[in-house]
Amino acid sequence: xxxxxxxxxxxxxxxxxxxxxxxxxxxxxxxxxxxxxxxxxxxxxxxxxxxxxxxxxxxxxxxxxxxxxxxxxxxxxxxxxxxxxxxxxxxxxxxxxxxxxxxxxxxxxxxxxxxxxxxxxxxxxxxxxxxxxxxxxxxxxxxxxxxxxxxxxxxxxxxxxxxxxxxxxxxxxxxxxxxxxxxxxxxxxxxxxxxxxxxxxxxxxxxxxxxxxxxxxxxxxxxxx
Numbered sequence: 001x002x003x004x005x006x007x008x009x010x011x012x013x014x015x016x017x018x019x020x021x022x023x024x025x026x027x028x029x030x031x032x033x034x035x036x037x038x039x040x041x042x043x044x045x046x047x048x049x050x051x052x053x054x055x056x057x058x059x060x061x062x063x064x065x066x067x068x069x070x071x072x073x074x075x076x077x078x079x080x081x082x083x084x085x086x087x088x089x090x091x092x093x094x095x096x097x098x099x100x101x102x103x104x105x106x107x108x109x110x111x112x113x114x115x116x117x118x119x120x121x122x123x124x125x126x127x128x129x130x131x132x133x134x135x136x137x138x139x140x141x142x143x144x145x146x147x148x149x150x151x152x153x154x155x156x157x158x159x160x161x162x163x164x165x166x167x168x169x170x171x172x173x174x175x176x177x178x179x180x181x182x183x184x185x186x187x188x189x190x191x192x193x194x195x196x197x198x199x200x201x202x203x204x205x206x207x208x209x210x211x212x213x214x215x216x217x218x219x220x221x222x223x224x225x
Contacts, residue, residue: 001044002026002113005035005061006079007053011102015048018106019113032056040155042142043071045120046113051080051091059094066095070155075116079104130165132221135207137165146207156181157200160193164211164221173218193219 002024006012012028019026027044029035032055047065051058058078065071077098078091088099097119098112130137134147139162144151153161159181164172172180174193182192197219201208212222 001042002046002048002117003035003038003044004028004048005032005053005058006048006050007031008050014106015109018110022110024113024117032061035061039071041152043074043155046075046077046116048077048079048113049096051078051087059091062091062094062096075120077112077116079109130162132165132168132210132223133207135165135204135210137162144204146205151203151205153200153203157196157203160196161200161204161211164219168221168223171214171217171220177218 002019004012004015004019004026006015006028007030009030012030016026016028027038029038032053049058049061053061058080062076062078065074065076075097076095077100078096079100079102080087080091081102088101091099097116100109100112128139130139136145137143137158142158144153144158144161160177163177163180177193197211197213201211204211210221212220214220
């Protein structure tokens, strides 16, 4: 998956058309807020990032990506009309993996994206697929399937499911789940876990029964029927 953050509609549509025509999966965003929301649902392999954006500039977005444990290794290509050597140095020093100045040739951009995808695949650790009954989770590709059908989960729902599936039969307290998945503690934490478990069960459909409540303690993944 490739995410493209660009507020110029004509450029965004052209690049997305070129990416999808080349057989790549891509999604575009006009505003940073839309990008951050999508990132909560799925982490892509490559981010194409314009520097001059409304709400939040590309360099700020890049620094936030690099500061997060979950996204610090993302392949990021900066796209910008600022083509001076100084601007390139600023972008690369901020953590960009590549830098393309506007106007750019589409063939060159496609080649750079393919190169970034190769680097992302080479850097990705070999992660086994977790499965139980008709439920399967590909952690490396962030894919969840029930009876062969894709299930869309938010990032927190995905992380919660993976944690439970990694240790089937193990009972996790709500505090353990909160600490591992959310990484913090706050008032109303128990409700936060309960709400996510409820929505996770709903999204998993028939496989939702695998996520079992252990009264007075927390949750576990039970055995497939």
